[in-house]
Amino acid sequence: MPELPEVETVVRQLAPLLVDRRIRRFEIRDRLLLGSVPLSLDGTGISAVFREGKQIVFEIAADGSPGRRAAAGNPVSKNQSVLGWLAIHLRMTGRLLWSFPNDSAQSRGKTRAEFAFEHGRLCFVDTRRFGTFAWHEERSSLRSAGVDPLRASFRIRNLRELIGSSTQEIKPWLMRQDKICGIGNIYASEILAEAGLSPFLRAGSLDRKQLTRLHKSIRKVLRDAIKHCGTTFSDFQDARGVKGKYQDYLRVYDRENMPCRACGHGITRSLQGGRSTYFCEQCTTLPPGNP
DNA sequence: GGGTACCTGAAA
DNA sequence: TTTCAGGTACCC
Structure with a gap:
């Protein structure tokens, strides 16, 4: 959950x-x-x-x-x-x-x-x-090893320094709790969709503009999800047994073959590190040689 | 880094 | 019956 x-x-x-x-x-x-x-x-x-x-x-x-x-x-x-x-x-x-x-x-x-x-x-x-x-x-x-992305002191330059020259794909990188804590499989896909970035990009290859978009999307997606009390698929309930509402706003997660909310193209599901990744092929530019 | 394991239940 | 699930620890 x-x-x-x-x-x-x-x-x-x-x-x-x-x-x-x-x-x-x-x-x-x-x-x-x-x-x-x-x-x-x-x-x-x-x-x-x-x-x-x-x-x-x-x-x-x-x-x-x-x-x-x-x-x-x-x-x-x-x-x-x-x-x-x-x-x-x-x-x-x-x-x-x-x-x-x-x-x-x-x-x-x-x-x-x-x-x-x-x-x-x-x-x-x-x-x-x-x-x-x-x-x-x-x-x-x-204290968790990774930085909390909602802290006011989390800036673009912190993100750039954390990524460094990592050759890991950006989607699994976002889920690394030793770098940034709190992002899991749902929000990693959502953040990248919001930023218009392919989950297969090498983290260290992002340019300044892409890093800026990524930083902004991390905070926007997490804040919006909190505003809607989180995402419920089967299990999550808040302390009073009420489900979250953010699943109604998800851009890509668990939406395979459903139309992209931005362009209508069908959402693609793929695997990274054995876990599902969802993205719109039309709204993201895939790096060369990727599915 | 990636693969596998942990554990249970729902869905295909 | 097999596959999949929101996380992470531990193995090469």
């Missing part, structure tokens, strides 16, 4: 529900997750919820007493009570679903971990069981 926009959607919904709340009970039910959190979280508090790359992070504080709300812009992480950070990665099919005590029972599949609060519960559901929980004692160990 989740690339940057879907993770951001979940974080924005969970933060007001969870920050400064006490975890009554935290329970892991899937053996694949056992041992990932080396201490009991029962009775601890959540002092912040944020996104780091594609991870959802709960800052866990020792003092979970309610009403100890930190002043805005003054995170609890400044004081001594922070125990650590729980980083949740949803991988392909993970979901974090919130329900209030009086919500009617929803069908949500098998719950693999659950946080119980006074005012509701948060269930981690993950069909394919690829999702991970990781415990960090240092804030710095959370």
